[in-house]
Amino acid sequence: MKLLQTTQLDEPSPCPYLPGRQKRYEYFLGAGLSAEELGRLLAEGWRKFGLYYFRVRCEGCFQCIPLRVPVADFVPSRSQRRVLAAGRALQISFGPLSYDPRAFEIYRDHSRERFGDEVALDDFLYNFYLPSCPCLQSEIHLDGKMIGIGFLDRGADCLSSVYFCFDPRYAHLNLGTFSALQEIAHARSQGLDYYYLGYYVPGCGRMAYKDRFRPREHFDWSSRLWIPAAGC
Numbered sequence: 121m122k123l124l125q126t127t128q129l130d131e132p133s134p135c136p137y138l139p140g141r142q143k144r145y146e147y148f149l150g151a152g153l154s155a156e157e158l159g160r161l162l163a164e165g166w167r168k169f170g171l172y173y174f175r176v177r178c179e180g181c182f183q184c185i186p187l188r189v190p191v192a193d194f195v196p197s198r199s200q201r202r203v204l205a206a207g208r209a210l211q212i213s214f215g216p217l218s219y220d221p222r223a224f225e226i227y228r229d230h231s232r233e234r235f236g237d238e239v240a241l242d243d244f245l246y247n248f249y250l251p252s253c254p255c256l257q258s259e260i261h262l263d264g265k266m267i268g269i270g271f272l273d274r275g276a277d278c279l280s281s282v283y284f285c286f287d288p289r290y291a292h293l294n295l296g297t298f299s300a301l302q303e304i305a306h307a308r309s310q311g312l313d314y315y316y317l318g319y320y321v322p323g324c325g326r327m328a329y330k331d332r333f334r335p336r337e338h339f340d341w342s343s344r345l346w347i348p349a350a351g352c
Contacts (some may be wrong), residue, residue, distance in 0.1 A: 121150050121151070121152060121153045121154070121157050122150065122151045122152045123148060123149070123150055124148075124149040124150060124151055124171060125148055125149035126148060127146060127147065127148040128146070128147065128148070129144060129145070129146055129147075129177060130144060130145050130147060131144070132144045132178075132179070135178070137183075137184070137321040137324045137327070138181075138183060138321065138323065138324065141178070141181060142178065142179070143176065143178050144176070144177050144178050144179065145174040145175065145176060145177060146174065146175055146176075146177040147172060147173060147174040147175075148173050149171045149172060149173070150171060150173055150252055151171055151252045152252065152253075153252055153253035153254075154253075154254075154276075155253070155254045155274060155275050155276040156275075156276045157253070158253045158254065158273055158274075158275040158276075158280075159275030159276040159277050159278055161173065162186075162188075162273075162275055162278060162280055162316050163346070164344065165186045165339050165341065165344075167186075167282075167318060167319065168252070168253075168273070168282070169247040169248075169282065169283075170246050170247045170248070170250045170251075170252060171250060171252045173252075176319070182341045182342075183321050183322060183323075184319040184320075184321055185319060185320045185321070185322075185338050185339065186316070186318070186319055186320075186338070186339035187316075187317050187318075187319075187320045187330060187333075187336050187337065187338050187339070187349070188278070188314045188315060188316045188317065188336065188337050188339075188346070189304055189314065189315045189317065189333050189335070189336045189337075190313065190314060190335060190336075190337065191304050191307045191308040191312060191313065191314065191315050192308065192313070193335050194304055194308075194315075194333070194334075194335065196301060197332060197334070199332065200297060200301055200332065203293075203294045203297045203298050203301065204298065204301060206293060206294070207293055207294075207295075207298045209262060209263075210260055210261070210262055210267075210293070210298065211260070211261045211262075212258060212259070212260050212261075212299070212302045213258065213259050213261075214256055214257075214258050214272075214306055215256060215257065215259075216256060216257070217248075217249055217251060217255060217256070217257050217271075218257065219245070219249055220266070222266045223244075223266070223269045224241055224244050226266065226267070226268065226269055226285055226286060226287050227239060227244055227269070227285045228244075229287060229288055230285035230286060230287070230288060231285070233288040234288070234326075247283075248271045248282070248283065253273055253274075254273065254274040254275075255271065255272060255273050255274060255282075256272050256274060257269060257270060257271050257272070258270040258271075258272065258284075258299060258302070258303065258306075260286070260295060260298070260299060262290070267286060267287045267289075267290045267295070268284065268285065268286035268287065268290070268295045268299060269284070269285060269286075270282075270283065270284035270285075270299050270303065271283050271284075272303065275312075277312055277313045277314060278307070278312050278313060278314040278315065278316055279303060279306065279307040279310070279312055279314075279315050279316070280315075280316035280318075281300065281303060281315070281316065281317055281318060282318075284296060284299050284300075286299075296329060297329055297332075300315075300317065300329075300333065303315060304333075317330050317333065317336075318330075320338075334349070335348060335349070336348075336349050337349065
């Protein structure tokens, strides 16, 4: 790994997940990480976009919980099996990063519809097409048209979901859940141990779907250990 900027703390700012709270990140800029280095960072609660690696350091709050799925033990729930059945006509592929203007169209429309955000092509390319570690992308097609795209990192023992977005016109297909299920299956096919879903924030509606992946493990910020989630 090549450090481009050493680890530091950013300034507190409004939390995007829990109203009335402040967030703060510990972060560094890095490049050329090996699969082994990436796996160690993910196991310590780090996340990343492009060259930017971060983990939460919010004062007195531990609600952003990293979670991962042991892929060998995962069994889709009844509702997840229904999502897979409803997506029988979808085609998903995994491969190296390969930019297509359609990918930015999906990201732009998804950001606008779901979050009310206006996004720039430069930021999209920086966050997802400037690799700093082993990575890949997934694409979901329907009748030959791309309707979803995901970005993933590949650690020595894991696959990590960085971001997934979809054309809002196909929201009825539950593409977020569909893609995660397919990514878990892909991790298993590659002989990997874990699939990282990023942070889970109890009480945050747009993260509620992550509560449905079982069994799973939560990272405990106090002990720095991975613990089976309650009820899993």
